[in-house]
Amino acid sequence: MTAPRGPVAVVGTGVIGTGWVALALAHGREVTAHDPAPGAEERLRSGLETLWPALVRLGLAEGSSQERLTFTDDLEEAVAQASFVQENGPERIDLKQDLFAALDRATPAGTVIASSSSGLEPSLLQEMCEEHPERVLVGHPFHPVHLIPLVEVVPGGRTSEQAVTGATAFYRELGKRPIHVRQELPGHVTNRLQAALWKEAYSLVERGAATVADIDAAIAYGPGLRWALLGPLVGQHLSGGPGGMAHLLRHLGPPAQAWMDDLRPVRLTDELAARLVAGVDDELTGIDQAAMVAERDDLLLTLLEQKRSRTALP
Template identity: 75%
Template sequence: MSRVAVVGTGVIGAGWAALFLAYGHDVVAHDPGEGAEARLREAVAQAWPALERLGLAEGASPERLTFAGELADAVAGAEFVQESGPERIDLKQKLFADLDAATPSGTVIASSSSGLTPSRLQEMCGNAPERVLVGHPFHPSHLIPLVEVVPGARTTDAAVQRALDFYTSLGKRPIHVRQELPGHVTNRLQAALWQEAYSLVERGVVSVADVDAAISQGPGLRWALLGPLVNQHLSGGAGGMAHTLEHLGPPAEEWMKDLRPAPLTPALVSLLVDGVDDELAHVDQTEMVAQRDELLVALLQQKRGHRALP
């Protein structure tokens, strides 16, 4: 694959564009927003040093990025299309109708959407809906390996495999989500944690800062290396997962039963916003993001050299 189209060049689309370029592809981008091209080129320039540290493909260059003023020009001849437009159904309706009409019928159209199901997107396409699916990344999309590949009711197995293979070729770790669910998989896992975090703050059990410390200084360190289920397996020692579930399963069930709903009332929203503001009151947030990305790159580099991690 050599020519990839990026449609929608906000934060996520720009990250995709930078990654595609880093792996030696020609990228043609389109976004109707005023000043979009300048913002995209600046975003690629900012992402490039981290991508260089991770290793560039032969021939990779930001110079292989072009910007098309018309959608049809961006997708003509594209071998893969990554759509990252706004999460607004009215905009998606026209965008996918136009994409479906202008993109070669054998080309996969993958949406970065975290909120719309692929079957809903396919309903907007009258030409070749069977090549439409969701390819949902995680921010920062040029660094985080995970991408959720979600087929719709009409997506062919061949289209799914092409997407899985393409994302894998980019150093991504795609997962095949076999059922359509609101939020796909990973956002649902995050939402379960957010729900209890919000509830604990609302009930005065801990502060916002303490919730963040509980994860970032605790299980989050392990989760960056191994998933929650493998970590459970390791906590069982020689008995593995079976031992963990036998001894910790029953109390864990009781904890799960005690988890509380946390409706986002105005009072709770204020509590959360104020808590984050307090936590970051003396933090340079620009530097915080830069250091986060620096550590992400270092972690990714280290993980590449440790083949026993699944």
């Protein structure tokens, strides 16, 4: 299915919404943005200026321009001609209720309404839409939105296949790498994978087995380097040599099961939270955090540029 070609509406222009606006503009789309917060337009346009150089480096599509952005205080005006709506409002049910009811009434019937929600299940959002719940789904991105390709496409119980394929095509056109989440789960898929790692990291700190800095180094200078290229499961496959995943699971499956069985539950108490915060503060002593973020983004851009030039990575 081809991606919808008309204007894109971005509703909510905080950090996530600004990333979506920048990405759509960089891919030559016309964007109408809406946010009721005072000063939202000024913050959005300032944010675009900050993000734009990275998008220029990655390569702008034909017709891309910040001049193709329209900002409006009127929600109905923002979505009236939209071919795709990306919603980024606060994660509050009371606010979502009114917002999705209004979006459902004002958005053209065939237009997908996608929420950036990181935790709300799409079926709950569909209950807020009396007219066309079949076009509602979650399109969950990752920060920084204008750089990280992953987006989770999560349909609800009443989402049509057409909405799923249309959203997937739209995100691909923006250079995203969409995955189809086939069950509604708290936190979707990727946040659950992150939470599993955080859980054990917190536990190791609580037990005194490792410092915060050692845990960060263990991932950043170890498996995290491989995961950024292939992911954990294909990485396992390659670790199995010529026999691949089957060989690895036959020989390392039993000890891996023992490791998984030994993982401990952890409660994020005030005491543990304080230890984690103190550990991060210790790790970053003497480091210019603004410079750290700039170097992170520069390396991320380099990695993205290199991955684009490769043809054998899945």
